[in-house]
Structures are given as C-alpha cells and as structure tokens.
Amino acid sequence: MEKTNIIPIDDKLNLFAEYLANNDRAILSARFGDGKTFFLEELKKSLSEEYHFLTLYPVLYQVADNKDIFEYIKRDILIQLLMSGDIVLDDNKYSYIESIEGFLSTNFNKIINDAISVVAPLLTFVPKEMIDMLQKNISRFREYHSKIDKSQSDTIEDYINSFTNQTGGIYEFDPISRLIWDLLSDLKKQTNKKVVLVVEDLDRIDPAHIFRIMNILSAHWEMNDYSETKLSFGSVSNKYNFDKVLLVCHYQNIKNIFHHFYGRDTDFTGYIHKYSPVLPFEYSLKTLVRDWIIDHLPSDFTTYEYVKQTIADLILSRYWSSEGILTNLRHITTFFTKNVYRVSTNIISFHLRNYNLESNNRVTKLLCILKEFQITIDFFFNQYKSIHIIDKRHIAELSEFIGPCWLLHPYIDKGEDVIHFDACAKDTIDCRIGNSSMYFNINVVTVLSDNNRFPKANYIIKEIDVSRAPQGFNDVDAMKRIFEKCKEYIY
Numbered sequence: 305m306e307k308t309n310i311i312p313i314d315d316k317l318n319l320f321a322e323y324l325a326n327n328d329r330a331i332l333s334a335r336f337g338d339g340k341t342f343f344l345e346e347l348k349k350s351l352s353e354e355y356h357f358l359t360l361y362p363v364l365y366q367v368a369d370n371k372d373i374f375e376y377i378k379r380d381i382l383i384q385l386l387m388s389g390d391i392v393l394d395d396n397k398y399s400y401i402e403s404i405e406g407f408l409s410t411n412f413n414k415i416i417n418d419a420i421s422v423v424a425p426l427l428t429f430v431p432k433e434m435i436d437m438l439q440k441n442i443s444r445f446r447e448y449h450s451k452i453d454k455s456q457s458d459t460i461e462d463y464i465n466s467f468t469n470q471t472g473g474i475y476e477f478d479p480i481s482r483l484i485w486d487l488l489s490d491l492k493k494q495t496n497k498k499v500v501l502v503v504e505d506l507d508r509i510d511p512a513h514i515f516r517i518m519n520i521l522s523a524h525w526e527m528n529d530y531s532e533t534k535l536s537f538g539s540v541s542n543k544y545n546f547d548k549v550l551l552v553c554h555y556q557n558i559k560n561i562f563h564h565f566y567g568r569d570t571d572f573t574g575y576i577h578k579y580s581p582v583l584p585f586e587y588s589l590k591t592l593v594r595d596w597i598i599d600h601l602p603s604d605f606t607t608y609e610y611v612k613q614t615i616a617d618l619i620l621s622r623y624w625s626s627e628g629i630l631t632n633l634r635h636i637t638t639f640f641t642k643n644v645y646r647v648s649t650n651i652i653s654f655h656l657r658n659y660n661l662e663s664n665n666r667v668t669k670l671l672c673i674l675k676e677f678q679i680t681i682d683f684f685f686n687q688y689k690s691i692h693i694i695d696k697r698h699i700a701e702l703s704e705f706i707g708p709c710w711l712l713h714p715y716i717d718k719g720e721d722v723i724h725f726d727a728c729a730k731d732t733i734d735c736r737i738g739n740s741s742m743y744f745n746i747n748v749v750t751v752l753s754d755n756n757r758f759p760k761a762n763y764i765i766k767e768i769d770v771s772r773a774p775q776g777f778n779d780v781d782a783m784k785r786i787f788e789k790c791k792e793y794i795y
Contacts, residue, residue: 311596311633313343316587317350323585324351324500328548329521331584333555336508339589340552344502355548356495358384359502362509362517373516378480381501381544385487481544488545498547506553511565514558518579521549555584590620593636600640602669608705610698614687615670619677645672648793651764654711656728658762663793667709671787671794681791685784696778703777708748708765709786710777723777733768746770 320343324330334340348357358381365376488499503521506514562572597616605612623632647668652661674684688699703710711733713723726734733746749767770777 311593311637313346313589313592316343316592317347320347320585320587321351324355324548324550327580327582329551329580330548330582331551331553331555331580332587333553333584334587334589335554338587339592340587342589343587344504344552354497356388356491356497356499357502358499358546359504361504362513363505365509365513373513374520377517377520378484381484382480382487385484385491388491485543485545492545492547499545500548500550501544501546502550502552504552506551507557507561511561514561515565518551518576521551521579551579555586593633594620597636597640601673602643602645602666604666605669605705608666608701610701611670611705614684615673618674618679618684618687622677622679639673639676645669646795647672648795650793652712652793654714654725656711656725656733659728659765660763661708661711662764662766665709665790666705666707667787667790668793670705671791675794681784681787685780685787688780688783699778699780700771702783703770706783706786707770708768709790710768710770711765712786712789713782723782728765 320332332340332344334343348355360377360380362373362376365373491497492499503517506517558576559572562575563570594613594616597619598612601612601615619636645664645668647664650663652663654661671681673679674681688702710723711725714725722738724736724738726736728734728748731748733748735746747769748765
C-alpha cells in the first residue's frame with residue numbers, strides 16, 4: 305500500500321517516540337484488532353536509526369510450564385540476536401565464558417597453591433614467631449579442610465551460586481545469560497543504537513503466564529537500583545543490558561485479569577507500578593480513521609456533530625477489524641479526498657411557485673456516502689431509533705440537517721401529521737401540521753437562481769430553520785421517507 309493512501313499516524317508516532325524516550329519500561333495499550341501491529345511496524349521504521357527492536361511473542365508459550373517461561377524468553381532473545389545482521393558470533397571471543405567457569409571449578413586448589421607460592425618468599429622478612437604461627441594455622445586449616453572439604457567461604461559461595469545457576473530464578477546468570485549480555489553490549493557498540501525488548505500481546509495468554517512474565521521483567525532490574533526514587537525518576541539497569549522494555553497489550557484487560565486472578569480488592573496500581581510508574585500510551589487505529597473521516601466530510605456537514613460521528617461509525621462498522629480497515633484505506637481515502645458526489649444537476653420542484661431546491665444538498669451527499677460504503681437507509685436510521693429514547697438532541701440535529709428537504713414532505717406523507725407549506729415570502733415560509741389551522745413561520749435562506757443552470761427557477765431555497773418547529777419535524781419515519789425520495793437524485 306502506498307504511503308499516500310495511508311491515513312497519517314505521524315502525530316501518534318511522534319508522541320510515542322517522546323513517550324518511549326522518557327520511559328525505560330513502557331506500555332503500549334490497544335484493544336485486540338485495533339491496529340497495534342500496524343502501529344508497531346511503522347514505529348520500528350520511523351525509529352530505526354535510534355533503536356534496535358527485539359520482539360517476544362509469549363502467546364507461543366501457552367503450552368509451557370510456568371517455571372519454564374524464563375528459559376523460553378532467554379531462548380527467543382538469543383535467537384533474535386543471532387538472526388540480527390549486526391551480530392558476528394566469534395567463537396574465540398565468546399567461548400571464554402564457559403571456559404572460565406570450567407577452569408575455575410576444576411583448578412581452584414591449584415590456583416590457591418600458586419598464590420601461596422608467590423607470597424612465600426616475602427615471609428623471609430617476617431619474624432620467625434609469626435612464620436611459625438602462620439604455618440601452624442595453615443596446617444590446622446589443611447587438616448580441617450581435609451575433614452570437611454569445605455570452608456565457610458565455599459559454603460557461602462555455593463549458596464550464592466545456587467541462585468545464580470537456578471533455572472528460571474530471578475538471580476540466575478548462567479553462561480547463556482552472560483552471552484546475551486555481551487551480545488547486546490556488542491550490538492549497541494556496533495550500531496550505536498539503544499536496544500528495546502518488545503513483548504507482544506501480553507493480554508492474550510494464560511493469566512499465570514502474564515504475571516510470571518511481568519514479575520520476571522520487574523525483577524530483572526539490578527537490585528541496587530530497585531528503589532522508588534529510581535523507579536520514578538531515574539534510569540535503572542536491566543539484567544540483560546536492554547535499554548528499554550515495551551509491553552504491548554490492552555491495559556484494561558490486564559487490569560481486569562489481575563483482579564479476577566488475585567481478587568477485586570487487590571491493589572493493581574501498586575503491582576503495575578513495580579514494572580512501570582507511568583500510565584500506558586493509548587493507541588487506536590479506528591479512532592484515527594474515525595477522526596480522519598469526520599474531518600473530510602463535506603463542509604456543509606460541519607456543524608452536525610452527531611450526524612458526522614454516525615457516518616464515520618457506520619463506515620468503520622463495515623470492517624470487523626483493523627486489518628479490514630487497513631485493506632480498505634485506499635477506498636476510504638480516495639473517496640473522501642476526491643470529494644466527488646454523484647448527484648444530478650436538476651432542480652427539485654414542489655408546489656411553492658417560483659421556489660425550488662437544489663438536488664445537490666446535504667441529504668443527497670449523505671446518500672452518496674451511504675451508497676459508496678453499501679450502508680442502507682434502514683441501517684442508518686436504526687442508529688437513530690436506538691438512541692431516540694436516550695437522547696432526543698440527536699434526532700433534533702438530524703431534523704436540522706435535513707433542512708430544506710423537509711419541503712418534500714407533503715409529496716410523500718398524506719396522513720394526519722403531514723406538514724403543509726402554504727406560502728413563501730422572501731425569508732419565511734408559512735407552515736402547519738396536518739389539519740391544524742395554526743400556522744407558524746419558518747425562517748428560510750433563499751438565493752436568486754442562476755439562470756444559466758436553472759432557467760426555469762426564480763429562487764433556490766438554500767436553508768430552512770426547523771430548530772423551533774413543532775414535534776412533526778422530529779418524526780424519524782418521516783425523515784426516512786424524505787431520504788427515500790431524495791434517492792431519485794443520486795446515481
């Protein structure tokens with residue numbers, strides 16, 4: 305799809321770039337099917353000079369045991385690093401990690417003995433009594449060590465190492481973890497970019513996995529930096545050397561799942577604050593497209609806010625997902641940017657002598673839009689019938705939107721509530737409802753006819769003001785019949 309046919313999201317991209325720059329642990333919130341994949345693709349393109357993105361898809365971990373999640377995360381990070389064209393895996397460079405660990409574990413006693421042999425010559429300058437005492441204590445140590453074969457320092461070291469080597473533990477830092485750290489360090493040096501870990505669709509996996517992953521990510525900031533002050537104002541260090549971590553989910557879903565999992569009274573804000581102290585960045589492609597459509601409707605629709613919102617919502621309802629909207633963006637943008645409405649150039653005559661309507665009016669333009677996007681008149685008016693009881697202001701607005709097309713009413717309604725227009729002066733029309741003898745005036749705006757376009761018309765009625773008209777002008781069924789009549793003038 306060409307860039308010119310995509311509804312611009314530049315403003316949102318710029319806002320998010322600023323949000324990401326200021327937050328090392330960020331959250332992008334969007335509903336399922338609301339275009340976050342499209343947004344992320346565009347984001348990665350626009351920030352490719354500044355950031356290198358690595359993406360995890362935990363939905364793939366659905367069948368894994370909870371305790372194995374951490375290992376899957378490490379695996380996927382490593383694979384993506386190795387797939388990066390900016391990483392050159394040199395065995396001579398990275399093999400030391402495993403070699404050092406093996407060397408230390410198998411040669412510990414020899415290293416200690418070599419250290420003592422280096423220090424021994426210096427003992428000639430020490431008084432004999434101290435040498436004897438040292439030799440006596442060394443003998444005692446050897447005797448003690450031969451019995452238990454383990455010192456307190458060894459015990460402490462083994463205890464600490466048990467956490468370092470614990471699979472899935474928060475303190476785990478095995479050779480693979482160290483390799484990831486070094487690969488990321490080299491990646492940043494080679495590209496001069498910051499590295500962002502993106503965790504996609506977090507709210508689409510098992511709840512236990514959701515909070516396991518969040519706990520892992522929260523725990524992977526160095527403990528020396530893990531303070532409220534650092535979390536709120538500072539930049540903390542990530543265990544694997546990522547500069548930033550971005551969670552992608554629908555934030556409200558995560559909140560709902562949390563309360564379902566842990567209870568309604570459990571503090572979600574305090575929990576999520578341990579990962580990120582800032583509010584999520586909210587994104588919706590549908591909202592962007594909706595706003596764009598509203599901004600590109602005909603200029604004479606400008607003051608009719610609910611009519612515009614209804615049109616945009618009905619167009620978007622034709623596409624069940626953001627993928628459907630993306631597929632049809634060319635259609636949407638082309639139609640509204642060309643601004644071509646197929647309406648006949650005829651005038652509409654009615655019984656008021658010397659006065660006529662233009663066929664190219666708000667109602668016929670709206671009918672062209674409905675036809676273009678295969679929306680029926682019934683479907684359009686069902687929206688109004690459903691909200692008629694809730695908010696009658698929307699019905700009143702639609703009545704005003706119809707405006708001069710109300711003059712067609714006597715031709716399509718013959719019942720008791722038919723609206724009669726009996727006389728027209730320069731700026732008013734006499735009007736009555738049904739058989740009532742009571743007349744009221746409706747203000748009108750008329751213009752002299754262009755004799756070249758409409759040689760048989762003296763005046764064109766451009767507008768009538770029905771804002772103070774009686775109840776008959778708020779009849780949804782009557783409005784619908786006017787729409788059906790105006791269909792004759794579009795093609």
